[in-house]
Amino acid sequence: MASADNPRILVFGAGAVGCFIGGAWKAAGLDVHFAGRERLQREIGEYGLTLTDQNGWKAVFAAADIDYQTKPQALRQADIVLLTVKTVGIEAAAKEIAKHARPGTRVLSFQNGVTAAERLKKLLPRQQVLHGMVPFNVVRLGPGRWHRATFGELVAEASETTRALAARIGDQPGKLLLADDMRGVAWGKLLYNLNNAINALSRETILAELRQRDYRRVFAAAIVEALSLLDAAGIEPAKIGLVPPRLLPHVIGSPDLVFRSMFLKVQKIDPKARGSMSDDFEAGRRTEIDDLNGEVVRLAATLGRSAPVNKAIVDLVKMAEAGVERRWTARELADHVLQRHKSARGFGY
Numbered sequence: 473m474a475s476a477d478n479p480r481i482l483v484f485g486a487g488a489v490g491c492f493i494g495g496a497w498k499a500a501g502l503d504v505h506f507a508g509r510e511r512l513q514r515e516i517g518e519y520g521l522t523l524t525d526q527n528g529w530k531a532v533f534a535a536a537d538i539d540y541q542t543k544p545q546a547l548r549q550a551d552i553v554l555l556t557v558k559t560v561g562i563e564a565a566a567k568e569i570a571k572h573a574r575p576g577t578r579v580l581s582f583q584n585g586v587t588a589a590e591r592l593k594k595l596l597p598r599q600q601v602l603h604g605m606v607p608f609n610v611v612r613l614g615p616g617r618w619h620r621a622t623f624g625e626l627v628a629e630a631s632e633t634t635r636a637l638a639a640r641i642g643d644q645p646g647k648l649l650l651a652d653d654m655r656g657v658a659w660g661k662l663l664y665n666l667n668n669a670i671n672a673l674s675r676e677t678i679l680a681e682l683r684q685r686d687y688r689r690v691f692a693a694a695i696v697e698a699l700s701l702l703d704a705a706g707i708e709p710a711k712i713g714l715v716p717p718r719l720l721p722h723v724i725g726s727p728d729l730v731f732r733s734m735f736l737k738v739q740k741i742d743p744k745a746r747g748s749m750s751d752d753f754e755a756g757r758r759t760e761i762d763d764l765n766g767e768v769v770r771l772a773a774t775l776g777r778s779a780p781v782n783k784a785i786v787d788l789v790k791m792a793e794a795g796v797e798r799r800w801t802a803r804e805l806a807d808h809v810l811q812r813h814k815s816a817r818g819f820g821y
């Protein structure tokens with residue numbers, strides 16, 4: 473039950489990330505409620521909610537123990553809103569929050585990309601928007617079942633609210649780390665998300681995709697391009713995971729043997745993990761591409777430069793969004809993205 477030291481949390485837009493984080497926090501004793509689409513309400517109403525992770529942790533909630541609502545009026549009672557819609561949904565979600573949530577409600581935004589929290593702060597002047605970051609992958613295993621398929625801890629903007637949440641969750645799954653430089657954290661995470669589009673275009677799991685060096689060459693070239701623009705813009709991406717940002721493309725682009733023994737051995741990617749953009753491809757939905765590789769293209773434009781590798785990737789995803797169904801093999805993608813762009817070809821991997 474909600475109380476001053478256990479506020480009522482509403483996960484708004486509860487899908488993969490929202491069900492996992494909300495469920496993990498509920499298992500840790502927080503007062504968590506969910507709101508989202510009818511199909512998920514029906515599913516959880518029938519199967520309950522089961523969460524697992526790579527460490528063998530498992531939390532099982534019976535349907536009766538999960539409050540999953542579909543009406544935005546659920547926002548009225550929330551002390552904290554955990555916003556877990558995709559970036560393409562934040563404007564619509566913000567309208568609902570502005571209409572139904574109480575002034576002063578804290579809104580913790582967990583989107584990928586670097587601008588969601590800033591956009592929300594403008595759209596929700598009466599609420600307190602806080603920036604969050606999800607480093608790990610969540611994959612759906614079946615009705616009501618979500619699995620955390622890569623490692624890393626959640627990060628949120630340091631504030632009284634997030635400090636109290638972090639203290640309550642402690643070291644349990646869903647652990648929350650605090651940071652002052654969320655811009656650096658978001659850009660550090662974006663470097664990893666430059667692979668979301670490659671993963672979706674490959675139609676493979678993340679592990680199967682990353683085992684193929686030509687996909688990694690494209691990923692590494694996209695990171696190199698982003699890093700050079702970040703340097704020019706004076707933005708320092710934070711280290712997310714085990715590899716410092718500037719080393720990342722060297723590790724990603726390295727030969728198979730090195731990559732497998734250096735990265736895959738340590739980073740441990742579950743064979744079931746699939747990037748979140750793959751879900752959008754499967755559902756025929758608009759993707760977050762404009763907030764991922766598209767953000768790099770925009771940064772280049774503000775600097776009077778270009779970002780041909782990331783732009784080529786954006787264009788392929790836009791084609792897929794427009795209905796062009798194609799599975800890009802590693803060789804085809806590398807040929808298409810890298811061969812046409814001299815700067816990427818000179819990258820050396």
Ligand SMILES: NC(=O)C1=CN([C@@H]2O[C@H](COP(=O)(O)OP(=O)(O)OC[C@H]3O[C@@H](n4cnc5c(N)ncnc54)[C@H](OP(=O)(O)O)[C@@H]3O)[C@@H](O)[C@H]2O)C=CC1
Pocket residue numbers: 484485486487488489490507508509512556557558559561564565568582583584606607608609610611747748760
């Ligand atoms: N999945 C992952 O592994 C990771 C995802 N992320 C990021 O987390 C964010 C959330 O991703 P993810 O959980 O995968 O997304 P999902 O699509 O699984 O979940 C979002 C849910 O919110 C629903 N929704 C959208 N708008 C509203 C609204 N106005 N009211 C109620 N429900 C709404 C969506 O329904 P509908 O589809 O019908 O719109 C969907 O069910 C993204 O920014 C993603 O990039 C970050 C790290 C990992």
Ligand SMILES: CC(C)(CO)C(=O)C(=O)O
Pocket residue numbers: 584606607608609610622664665668678745746747748749
């Ligand atoms: C964890 C990661 C980088 C890849 O799965 C992701 O953020 C996503 O799927 O959107």
